[in-house]
Amino acid sequence: MKSFLVTTLMVLGASAVPMPMPIPPGIPAASTAKTQLASLTVKAYADDGNYDRDLFPTWNTISGSCNTRETVLKRDGTNVVVNSACSATSGSWYSPYDGATWTAASDIDIDHMVPLKNAWVSGANAWTTAKRQQFANDLSSPQLWAVTDNVNQAKGDKSPDAWKPPLSSYYCTYARAWTQVKYTWALTITSAEKTALTSMLNTC
Template sequence: MAGCSALEEAASPSPAGDGKPPASALASAGAGGGRAAGAATTLPGVPGEQQARRELAGLRVAAQGSMAGYSRARFPHWVEQGESCNTRERVLERDGANVRRDEECRAVSGRWVSVYDDEAFTDASDLDIDHTVPLANAWRSGAADWTQERRRAFANDLARPQLLAVSAASNRSKGDQGPEAWQPPARTCWCPYARSWTTVKAAYDLTVTEAERDMLTEMLDTCTP
């Protein structure tokens, strides 16, 4: 699956953890829109395999918590990110090629490849912005106890591999499931997906279940040396 190169950047997240995009994520976008056609899409903050294994070993194992009190409104998302752009538009710009936006920062043209199913799109309305660790999963693994501000930062985190433009169909197939229940259909995506998932959970001190940890280990075992 060619699109899995989108998950492969190995870089450290911003130590500030403020949810702002790293300079490299937007440097080539400019005022007119996105990257040149064919440019590689990468996510910020994807760790290497060994770092991901260390982070996974450090995660606390616990049963999933209750969904009591959960709603997506508890995670304010697609917030303002400057230049009249919200988080969704920033991700569309970062993940697309030749993205052009209007004066309200809406993506009006471009080309995107959904890494989960390798489908190509030219209409931004066909894309969802996936939270690598879904909001409901985060709620069950520790976010229920967070402040609203921390949940806001989590839902709009552009400094880590937490947000990705994918097909609406693949995002809805995944839902709020963890890796123990849903994996990218192509095994070639398992390694970078597990690295991304693990580092997000580690950054936010979220728990994992035994089944989740075991599946993440299996997915990391697909990484090539």
């Protein structure tokens, strides 16, 4: 059974302590995101059929024995304890997409804000493998998020016109982060994607 806390509070004895909201770096203000969105190249979705996840190597070693996944788990979790191999043995993680809190790292996926296949069809197919590896392990932009595993799996490679976080209150942050990643990496967007992002940014 998953170690799931049904509220976003961790109950400690008789008191309840609210879980902090994880905030990956580089999320722009809504006004900045709108300017960035307006500057992105709009291009129709065209799948060349050559996408392979192995073309985006994950996870890099970041420090010591800690790889990218473990680094994000420590960054976005609360009271995370790791063993000598840097695997999280305890802690708690608040998934901002759905508002769930988990106490087992196995219940957490590291989501690529802009999915790897979406990146492939919006420009990354022309990149070197080294650049795709940098993208897949990008800790300097809001690209990597610790979220509920089945929510990440439901998202798959979908863009915001096809999938949005279960929590509508998170649309603003999600759209700001998605736009920032596309802007940082000079990736294209579809017209439907731009419309969806515009609507989500208007909730800010």
